Amino acid sequence: MIGLGKMGLSHLAIVRSHPEVNLVAACDSNTYLTDVLGKHTGLKCYGDLDRMLDAETLDAVVISTPSKLHAAMVDKALQRGLHVFCEKPFVLDVRDGARLIALADAKGLVTQVGYHYRFVGAFQEAARVVASGALGEIHHVRAEAYGPVVLRPKGGTWRTAKNEGGGALYDYACHAIDTVGMVLGAPQSVSGVVVNRLFSRDVEDEIYCTMHFGSGASGQLAVNWSDESYRKMSTRLTVWGKNGRLNADRQECQIFLREPHAARPDLPKGWSVRYTTDLTEEVWYYLRGEEYSAQIDHFAKAVQARRTDGVNNFRTALETDRVVAMIRAAERGDAPTPGSGLAAGPTRVPTRPGFLERLFGRGREPVARAMGSR
Ligand SMILES: NC(=O)c1ccc[n+]([C@@H]2O[C@H](COP(=O)([O-])OP(=O)(O)OC[C@H]3O[C@@H](n4cnc5c(N)ncnc54)[C@H](O)[C@@H]3O)[C@@H](O)[C@H]2O)c1
Numbered sequence: 001m002i003g004l005g006k007m008g009l010s011h012l013a014i015v016r017s018h019p020e021v022n023l024v025a026a027c028d029s030n031t032y033l034t035d036v037l038g039k040h041t042g043l044k045c046y047g048d049l050d051r052m053l054d055a056e057t058l059d060a061v062v063i064s065t066p067s068k069l070h071a072a073m074v075d076k077a078l079q080r081g082l083h084v085f086c087e088k089p090f091v092l093d094v095r096d097g098a099r100l101i102a103l104a105d106a107k108g109l110v111t112q113v114g115y116h117y118r119f120v121g122a123f124q125e126a127a128r129v130v131a132s133g134a135l136g137e138i139h140h141v142r143a144e145a146y147g148p149v150v151l152r153p154k155g156g157t158w159r160t161a162k163n164e165g166g167g168a169l170y171d172y173a174c175h176a177i178d179t180v181g182m183v184l185g186a187p188q189s190v191s192g193v194v195v196n197r198l199f200s201r202d203v204e205d206e207i208y209c210t211m212h213f214g215s216g217a218s219g220q221l222a223v224n225w226s227d228e229s230y231r232k233m234s235t236r237l238t239v240w241g242k243n244g245r246l247n248a249d250r251q252e253c254q255i256f257l258r259e260p261h262a263a264r265p266d267l268p269k270g271w272s273v274r275y276t277t278d279l280t281e282e283v284w285y286y287l288r289g290e291e292y293s294a295q296i297d298h299f300a301k302a303v304q305a306r307r308t309d310g311v312n313n314f315r316t317a318l319e320t321d322r323v324v325a326m327i328r329a330a331e332r333g334d335a336p337t338p339g340s341g342l343a344a345g346p347t348r349v350p351t352r353p354g355f356l357e358r359l360f361g362r363g364r365e366p367v368a369r370a371m372g373s374r
Helices: 006-017 031-041 049-055 067-079 094-107 121-132 168-184 290-305 314-332 355-360
Strands: 060-063 083-086 111-113 138-146 189-196 206-212 218-224 234-241 244-248 252-257 270-275
Touching: 006 060, 006 290, 049 067, 060 067, 060 290, 067 083, 067 094, 083 290, 094 314, 111 290, 111 314, 121 168, 121 234, 121 244, 121 252, 121 270, 138 168, 168 206, 168 218, 168 234, 168 314, 189 314, 206 314
Parallel strands: 060 083, 083 111, 138 218
Antiparallel strands: 138 234, 189 206, 206 218, 234 244, 244 252, 252 270
């Protein structure tokens, strides 16, 4: 275990109680924390990653340090031939991500990133329904994430520092973007990016943008971590297809079909609801939600089987990082530069023909700037 803060301690409890994982050691630069843990739990603790890696014989690591440290720590672990579970976001610079994927591939190592929504039954059902084709051609998606993280001016932690991976974009939006990736695949470009500060000085508190998909579908992202009307982070996905619509959140997946579809005979015309409680298998240890334990179990099993194409591997996580980077670039007003690792090029946004176009045929289609038209 590397990093024993808010997320690391959750992972620690889950990993330690996993029947097939032997937790060898932990590492955190906060010596007060490691002293207390070592004394009261008997866990072997280190204050420095290199010292731990030099001293211990390990198969895998779980990295839960502040986000700007991920790339360098993942690199060290992979160099030593260790399988890696890393918290989200995977990396802050997509070029690091591409390099680390190549390294993991070359060594045949298992990788995973902590996008736990991919283990929530309702979102998995949403992905199945979309993949089945029952909704017909998908033309729009809306991904939302709201919660009460920053409700007054505050500062002083890595979460409030832009260059350390702080802000609502890295903290909240990447979850919503990753969930879109899970259900529809990642968008090719973004436009109309709005990034606002409400209480924070250095980082954004809310983000809105339009997403453009290779299929021609469009999407909207709405994220606000300064919304006190929510008790904790709430993520919601709505997908519109020509044959219906679905809404998914952590609790349930609601599906509306205009007409029944052969691919999903269990879904009648009209509304159906699938509940996460019915779609979720029991886990050996419950903390925060089954998905947190399920993702660690998935990683442990992937390591045992040496399966490198599991859920949330570095490849899919980097797709999410790419979208985050496109939003950042649009916020700065930058065009994508060669070698930046971002999918570039203007995206042709399909539009429905207007009245004049229907009369006289299509003229020039509007072209959205790939990196945000402001
Ligand atoms: N998946 C999720 O829902 C979720 C939720 C919260 C956080 N996270 C992610 O988990 C990561 C950690 O977030 P957090 O909330 O636990 O942060 P945190 O600040 O509570 O904890 C970070 C820990 O890392 C330690 N650390 C810092 N530098 C270190 C170093 N050089 N070597 C070893 N340890 C070091 C700190 O002492 C601290 O204990 C972030 O990447 C964050 O985005 C994910």
